[in-house]
Amino acid sequence: MTLLNKEDLIHIRRHLHEYPELAMHEFKTHDYLLETIQSMNQDHLEVREIPELPTALLVYVAGANPQRTIGYRTDIDALPVTEQTGLPFSSKISGIMHACGHDIHMTVALGVLSWFSEHQPSDNLIFFFQPAEESENGGKVAYELGVFEGKWRPDEFYGLHDNPGLPAGAIGCRMGTLFAGTTEVNVDLIGKSGHAAYPQNANDMVVAAAEFIDQVQTIVSRSVNPIEGGVITFGKLEAGTIRNVIAGNARIEGTIRGLTQKMIEHIVGRLKMVANGVATSYGAEVNIDFNQGGYLPVENNDDLTKRFIDFAKQDPDTQFVETEPAMTGEDFGYLLSKIPGTMFWLGVDDDSQLHSATFNPKESSIEKGVESITKFLEYRMKNETN
Known part of the structure; x- marks a missing residue:
């Protein structure tokens, strides 16, 4: 497979949407992700599985001249919700749905990874496909298993969450706490x-x-x-x-x-x-x-978040929205309590709310999200020395 294009990304998203799985049971999701990753250029990639956390995946992208290791996390589990969207690619799994948009999250991550598999980054990158965000705090479990040690420890971590209240493809962020x-x-x-x-x-x-x-x-x-x-x-x-x-x-x-x-x-x-x-x-x-488990407040690092917001504001192809904090929870907060980083929103423009049976994010957000995140990571690697 060459670089994933718009049609590829939509196909991937719809497949993931049709076959959602609950926390710690994302076995078919894991296999599909692994198959997709293995179809990419492997010259600079190293895939790692975790026996104690069998649905998780990590991918290391070796940098050409690394000054740091940058982590990117996506969550992969779904919710016990019976879908009512009426979409032709609705969930085929009774009583389970990607009602929080993790199918979008995974697809964007694969798009970014695909780009860097074909365009070797200057810094090292680690992509973490994390199980069990909705329950059982998979980020905390992974950290306590010692997953992020040695070359697998990012110096900084980034991740997104989709937001139905923002325009499709827009990037939202704020200094300080993003999620409660x-x-x-x-x-x-x-x-x-x-x-x-x-x-x-x-x-x-x-x-x-x-x-x-x-x-x-x-x-x-x-x-x-x-x-x-x-x-x-x-x-x-x-x-x-x-x-x-x-x-x-x-x-x-x-x-x-x-x-x-x-x-x-x-x-x-x-x-x-x-x-x-x-x-x-x-x-x-x-x-x-x-x-509480791993559901700590998502407190964005001041220096990294300022840099991220500065990029989003000056990039002509990114629509940036400064957002208010939300009382929703996210287990990325645990990882940010251990490793500095930033979480941000990706707008998906939908009348239905997260976790609802009718949640139907705009697929046009995927390609825009891939482009903005890829450009930010390149900006981070090329223009900064600390």
């Missing part, structure tokens, strides 16, 4: 069940859970600087079995969002205080568990 960090919260309240007619002999965890949820609403409204912002959402509450039995147990499940790790830790501390207060007030046992 996310932490799962599970709360178990344990009291004593009993007959509905004799509440004095029971300890009602429906009432305790209601009090807990009510008090939590004051954390963001009264304990968080409104300029900084934070979110606590409880999306699931389970208690009881029947209307005339007092529930002795309740479980609440939710999520915390914060634009900085400091904010997330502040909210966690306040939630613990509320849990302790409700336990004391109701004579109950309240156990609260937090799981």
Whole structure:
């Protein structure tokens, strides 16, 4: 195969879209990516697989005169969503869809890799095709396996996420935090069940859970600087079995969002205080568990991001949009906490939102994304010495 052209890229994207796979089960996706990569010019490429993370792929592109190693990451998993787009290339896998646009992400990465397979870069490049972004924090897993060591450790890391609210092919970015960090919260309240007619002999965890949820609403409204912002959402509450039995147990499940790790830790501390207060007030046992995994805030490196934005603003073929931070989560934040880098948006111009069953990104964004990213990487390699 020669350099991937527009038709090739659209064909690749549609194939990936038809066969989505969930986190840590992207085996056919892995095989298709590997087949596509192996069809490229191999003169400067080295492909690496990871036995402990079998759906991941890394590709090393040897630079002609390397001063640094630049990493580029794309995520490859899909979501448990039943597609409702009606497209002729809709998902063929029941209940699974690329509703977050990772098919676009992968296709853009392959386009950029194809270019550098035919045009040897001056610096070394590492392309990381990462499983499990949507769940199970594949970036953190890879890092903790020691994947990014020796020549496989980038000096700086870049990655994109598609954005339906931006024009197709536009590049969006900002200094500081792009995406919030996310932490799962599970709360178990344990009291004593009993007959509905004799509440004095029971300890009602429906009432305790209601009090807990009510008090939590004051954390963001009264304990968080409104300029900084934070979110606590409880999306699931389970208690009881029947209307005339007092529930002795309740479980609440939710999520915390914060634009900085400091904010997330502040909210966690306040939630613990509320849990302790409700336990004391109701004579109950309240156990609260937090799981952040690899979903740290995506905090862009100042120097690298300024350079990226400067390029995007001055490049006549790139439409740049300065964006606001988003409360959505992304596990690239974990890698950016270990390796400096920048995440940015690629506009895909769609009325439907990310994660929706009708999400249908514009395919014209693919070629524009490949061009902008390729030009930025060449700009980075040719014009900078540090």
